[in-house]
Amino acid sequence: MKKNIFILFVLITLFNCKSDKQDNGKLNIVTTTSMITDLVKNIGGEYINIEGLMGSGVDPHLYKASEGDVTKLVNADIIFYNGLHLEGKLVEVFEKMGSQTKTPIALAEELDKSTLIGSDYFASNYDPHVWFNIEYFKEFANKVTSILSEKDPINAVNYIENEKKYLAKLDTLQGKIKAIIETLPVEKRILVTAHDAFNYFGKNYGFEVVGLQGLSTATEAGVQDVQKLAAFIIDKKVKAIFVESSVPKRTIEALEAAVKSKGHEVSIGGTLYSDALGNAGTIEGTYIGMFEYNVNTIVNALK
Amino acid sequence: MDLQEYFSLVFSDYTLRTITLGTAILGAVTGMLGSFAVLRKQSLLGDAISHAALPGIAIAFLITGAKDSNTLLLGALVSGLIGTFWIRGIITKTHLKSDTALGLILSLFFGFGMLLLTFIQKQPNANQAGLDKYLFGQAATLVESDVWLMAIVTGMCLFVLLLFWKEFKILLFDADYTKTLGFNTKFIDILITTFIVLAIVLGLQTVGVVLMSAMLLAPAAAARQWTNSLAVMVFLAALFGAFSGVFGTAISASQNNLSTGPVIVLVAAVFVVFSFIFSPSRGLLFKQIRFIKNRRDLELHKTLAFMYNIAETHDNISHPHAIRILNNFQGFTRKTLRKLVDKNYVILQGNMWSLTEEGFKTASNLYNQQSNNNE
């Protein structure tokens, strides 16, 4: 697969086929996850052309680049992605592009590694779901702004202005979240989801977080995983467990059946947005909307 | 977890019980049906059909946007059946042989399926359908309704098998002859094939497209080694398949990070290897033992025959001779001599040997026996 991508990449570069580059003088930005797309839109506004590769409900762990994607990447001026192996199947693509002086920016890798949560599974050894810590997301915003300003100094002042506004919104979000979570008793703050996407959320807001599938949806849940998690749920008297928008429901449904068979009450509390935002045009289609929706869903189900 | 814990758990724990049952039933039905595929020399049929099911899953999702497994499995069924008919079409209408046709359909359909999957991944909520999981299966997420479905299909299959047993048997053995008896061979053929496709589609959720062919092949191949009766073979194949499911689930459940599907396939493979080596009539081990024994017997016989030729020339057949004479005989060893003594065919005195009455009689009968054996 990777060899195919590379050959495709070379051919396209050589033959310089159909150019998706918009020649309106604006920077062409390509982003991966919908969270990052939303962020860059908020900062770049009308001053940039932006193309997000992954839409709502798309799982970044499993996403494979198509030929069209590679063309877009080649024609981009700047590429923003998460990194830390979140986009597991795009790693080689980005590495090859780096060597072609395209410099894709891995936003999560700019963070101070000593503060990140470690992992046994991932190659780079860190949990990549960093956007669930709003402070980290603010750092993303900083990085995006500085890169945009560097490449497009004329509009730097606009980018900085947009960032200021956005950071303010993020602060408001932070306050709201804290308030909502306060209404949930501490012993009920247990979050069970399909995979380990919410560790940073848990760490920041005092939730114990357990995923069925581990840090990547590419892994298969084993029999033992289901059993152990079922036992955990029963032990801690967890009321509700959660499905994710970008992961098959089956796994959580199997878990629910396992718990119920032991005579314990548990229900599916709702669908959370973990690795992708909701549909474009809806409130959940923005980072801020998504975050608030998630927290409301979680707290209401667990109360 | 140890054995006792396992046994108590397998009945009480919902997850373990459901998955064990599901994989056992799946193993049984693929074992049974696999026997027919293997005997028809279409062992890779399972491989071709499971790969052919992939575009069906993708298209079912594209058309209906549905995320529930039943719709997707229906798509898999349709696509698998189409693939099967195209395989038959290729074999009958062109000069291509069975394995070429299987390989063609396998790669064509699978490639198309993968293409669709990469296209689909851009669709919102596509991943909720878990289309990728059909490649390798996710046994741990079986629920009771899945198991019921498998049980019903297996029941139907068993019923049909029993009903049309002699028709299946004769068609597998001699298709041309079957036609002359007036049986509609096309109908029987389609019946078997449809059930095979059905079983494969059911197995996709558990073992996945890539590994499904092994479940169709391995239990049947293993069973063949132990019996010369079709009925026993089918029964054994079902048994091996079921146990692969049970042991596979048990092993993967006892460890962290062991996917159930691949472990089941590995257990089935162990059955195969074991059968190929240790089966009494066809196994490699016993064949080797028999070969060595035959060779040894041959040495013994030849030496005895040589001694007979010498003894014959005397009136007293037990006339002692020097052992040294035997050195002229190329096949002679001390060990053979000792064996002959053990059997009471020869007596040794110092460095002289002599044939006993029994030895003489046995030697003279040697050639007669051999000519009887050749008939």
Next chain:
Amino acid sequence: MHKKIAVQVDDLTVAYNYKPVLWDIDLEIPEGVLMAIVGPNGAGKSTLIKSILGILKPIAGSISIYGKPYDEQRKLVAYVPQKGSVDWDFPTTALDVVMMGTYGSLGWIKRPRQKEKKAALEALEKVGMLSFKNRQISQLSGGQQQRIFLARALVQNASIYFMDEPFQGVDATTEIAIINILKELRKAGKTVIVVHHDLQTVPEYFDWVTFLNVKKIATGPVKDIFNDDNLTKTYGINYKVSIQE
């Protein structure tokens, strides 16, 4: 001698990929003959039998058995295919194979019972294979396999027997045993049609012969038809043969 016509073939043409294998065959096989079909390799001999029996589909032509279409007369016809057309490693016994001959009269779903087993055992005895009844067929020699196939056909109690190279790869004892059974069948008024590969034995074994090489070259009683002229026409070389009465 105005016998009944057991098998009538009209205008039979068979082709593989537009290449003719049998061309415009007209054949009348009278009842009660023991007939050999001879011809060089690729002449279409097996194809002829298979087309008559409906195993292969002809492009043109019709077959009738005692004046009626073959489909209606299946019960009267028995087939002994070439040994090599079957995988003898199949897990089954000699008795089991012979019992398959009863499946036609049983029809769908019905199982063979005592009556069928008895008939099968009798047939096995007739071909001298009774002691092998429980033997796995892969353990049988070529001659024994051929006898099993014959027994399977005998069980059908047919009026017409088609056999494809039954003497190929078979030991002398078996060959004699088989031809004796065939002669008995003829005496009993049955019609036996045999694709035969050994020209030398034609006059000795058969009373009727058909020369085939994609087209029908000649057909009729051996004493009239089995001559140098027809042999040359069929095989293309100069054959010298003496016919013994």
